[in-house]
Amino acid sequence: MNKRDCKTCDGSMKERRKTRTIFIGDIAIGGDNPVVVQSMCNTDTRDVSSTVAQIKRLEAVGCEVIRVAVPDMEAAQAITDIVKSISIPLIADIHFDWRLAVVSMEAGARGIRINPGNIGGREKLEKVVRVARERAVPIRVGVNSGSLEADIRKRHGGPTPEALVESAMRNIEYVCDMGWEEIKVSIKSSDVMDTIESYRLLSLRSDFPLHIGVTEAGGLIAGTVKSSVALGSLLIDGIGDTMRVSLTRDPEEEIAVAYEILRAARRRFRGPEIISCPTCGRTEIDLFSLAEEVERRARQIPHPIKLAVMGCVVNGPGEAREADIGLAGGKGIGIIFQGERVLEKVREEDLLERFWFHVERVLEEKFQQKKR
Ligand code: SF4
Incomplete structure (x- = not known):
């Protein structure tokens, strides 16, 4: 940049x-x-x-x-x-x-x-x-x-x-x-x-x-x-x-x-930037495990992409509006969004894999497009 x-x-x-x-x-x-x-x-x-x-x-x-x-x-x-x-x-x-x-x-x-x-x-x-x-x-x-x-x-x-x-x-x-x-x-x-x-x-x-x-x-x-x-x-x-x-x-x-x-320090941008909330009394999913696994998978990605992993829908999507792909937890469920657009609502147990499916889709769209 x-x-x-x-x-x-x-x-x-x-x-x-x-x-x-x-x-x-x-x-x-x-x-x-x-x-x-x-x-x-x-x-x-x-x-x-x-x-x-x-x-x-x-x-x-x-x-x-x-x-x-x-x-x-x-x-x-x-x-x-x-x-x-x-x-x-x-x-x-x-x-x-x-x-x-x-x-x-x-x-x-x-x-x-x-x-x-x-x-x-x-x-x-x-x-x-x-x-x-x-x-x-x-x-x-x-x-x-x-x-x-x-x-x-x-x-x-x-x-x-x-x-x-x-x-x-x-x-x-x-x-x-x-x-x-x-x-x-x-x-x-x-x-x-x-x-x-x-x-x-x-x-x-x-x-x-x-x-x-x-x-x-x-x-x-x-x-x-x-x-x-x-x-x-x-x-x-x-x-x-x-x-x-x-x-x-x-x-x-x-x-x-x-x-x-x-x-x-704005000297180099490699790999995903992950925004995640600290959790609070509104959090009703296991966000720590989710964020940890997203972080672990993200290390393998060299492309710059912004991901948001948020505990709830109250502030989640709003705070992470600029993310390429985000998720926000609810009671036993999660919402996956792209920018301000809600993509799908899924059960907590499926949240990580569905989220990652969309991450890979966006990566392909963004970085394949650039190659053409
Ligand atoms: S995004 Fe929701 S759960 Fe996370 S800290 Fe903010 S209000 Fe709490």
Whole structure:
């Protein structure tokens, strides 16, 4: 949506910050490209079939780039078989051992995430960068408040935003000096305000694409709130080229939350927008289960469509007038409507399937039509 299409935006949202474009496999990151959504597997990378299965599930709900942990050589070698069975680019996440980075790239990783400060010194970093250059593999320079260089930490009195930015600039310079500028940068802190401040400072000093996220954000509620505040603020500021919401949950939920943040910040619109009421004393159907199942099914749909799941007919249809398809509960029944038009009245036990029938019908009408 651009500003002309938006009925409520007053134009105060900042333009996207200009960054260079890099490619992770065939996915463009930075420049004018859409903010790319990533996640990270929580399977054992050495377990190829579980890892592939999880990546496929994540891809189905909109994950565009996947990262896997590479704690040892067996995990690095497993990448060879993993990439044969997936269609989104894979990033290898490496700490401490430069050889794991080299083997991961040789095995087919399309990006690597390293902290140049903990990879074993300049000479070893050079070996990693040489292979990255030869194979055109971008490097994510990942600075983390927990693994800040001792001298920088001492000078700033701790992992302050200024300290994190100094570390990022130092590490960017290391890699660039070695002749490789396909870089994206992340600064991770578990503190929301520090995260926002750090990225704001960094975006003034560097035009490399930024990977944004809050590290160790927490479970579903805390993690969603922290990520929404931090990433939402940055996206509204025009900062961020790729993002990961990190939750102590199934990574599929990270993807769902990431797209909701992008939608709320009006940076990207993927999949259905679901309006649902909180329920009240008027609710006479099991709306929680209905809304949960609609949300679960909706994750598989990439097209933008507006769905409403409302507890009653008093306010339901009115509040959800702009929905493509909506439902409103009654006593043991539900009404399915399209805009203001009532389509049918069905028993509660049939409500979900009839509602979903109409969702699929509208999807076909809207998106088949566009293809012609
Ligand atoms: S839509 Fe109906 S049931 Fe839901 S909160 Fe509003 S009045 Fe209550």
